[in-house]
Amino acid sequence: SQQGEEDPQALSIQEGENATMNCSYKTSINNLQWYRQNSGRGLVHLILIRSNEREKHSGRLRVTLDTSKKSSSLLITASRAADTASYFCATGVRGNNDMRFGAGTRLTVKP
Amino acid sequence: GAVVSQHPSRVICKSGTSVKIECRSLDFQATTMFWYRQFPKQSLMLMATSNEGSKATYEQGVEKDKFLINHASLTLSTLTVTSAHPEDSSFYICSARDRGLALFNEQFFGPGTRLTVL
Numbered sequence: 001s002q003q004g005e006e007d008p009q010a011l012s013i014q015e016g017e018n019a020t021m022n023c024s025y026k027t028s029i030n031n032l033q034w035y036r037q038n039s040g041r042g043l044v045h046l047i048l049i050r051s052n053e054r055e056k057h058s059g060r061l062r063v064t065l066d067t068s069k070k071s072s073s074l075l076i077t078a079s080r081a082a083d084t085a086s087y088f089c090a091t092g093v094r095g096n097n098d099m100r101f102g103a104g105t106r107l108t109v110k111p
Numbered sequence: 112g113a114v115v116s117q118h119p120s121r122v123i124c125k126s127g128t129s130v131k132i133e134c135r136s137l138d139f140q141a142t143t144m145f146w147y148r149q150f151p152k153q154s155l156m157l158m159a160t161s162n163e164g165s166k167a168t169y170e171q172g173v174e175k176d177k178f179l180i181n182h183a184s185l186t187l188s189t190l191t192v193t194s195a196h197p198e199d200s201s202f203y204i205c206s207a208r209d210r211g212l213a214l215f216n217e218q219f220f221g222p223g224t225r226l227t228v229l
Contacts, residue, residue, distance in 0.1 A: 100157070
């Protein structure tokens with residue numbers, strides 16, 4: 001069963017704008033990861049944030065985690081057309097081995 | 112580091128045949144590997160968890176006799192789709208859990224295998 005739910009399901013912005021995607025989950029987690037997937041391709045790991053962390057940065061990516069609200073956000077700044085892809089959050093649940101994926105946000109960045 | 116490969120990347124087969132997909136951790140030992148499937152424009156759904164040297168644990172609704180999983184070593188797991196049918200056509204993705212990073216459940220994903228059953 002899925003754990004995370006991304007919001008919005010689809011997002012369309014102009015190049016240069018910022019894109020914010022949110023992820024909510026239901027149970028306690030060890031960590032939360034964001035992945036990117038281009039159409040028909042494999043997953044690319046973007047960033048992992050652990051349950052004891054609140055914010056992480058990687059290049060143009062900024063991820064926040066609020067365990068009290070069971071939510072995370074992914075911010076892509078100064079978006080580019082090449083950022084067009086689907087973005088998934090996946091949660092690692094304490095005591096379990098596997099990760100559960102949300103439905104994903106389809107981001108379109110128009111040149 | 113932390114690279115996971117899958118082979119083949121793409122396979123087309125006739126209905127009724129069996130297809131084997133390999134998942135390898137290239138630079139780390141993976142005590143646990145996971146198999147997911149993904150239908151077009153949908154999320155990844157966990158099929159099974161594979162532990163080295165033991166039987167795989169299947170998710171509810173996944174037929175273990177149809178999707179045979181073998182995890183014979185710390186760097187290799189295989190998924191065999193037996194007697195494949197068109198409805199088995201999907202994108203199959205594996206992931207591997209790094210033995211050394213087990214505390215935080217970090218996993219690394221393969222690039223996926225596109226299976227098309229005619």
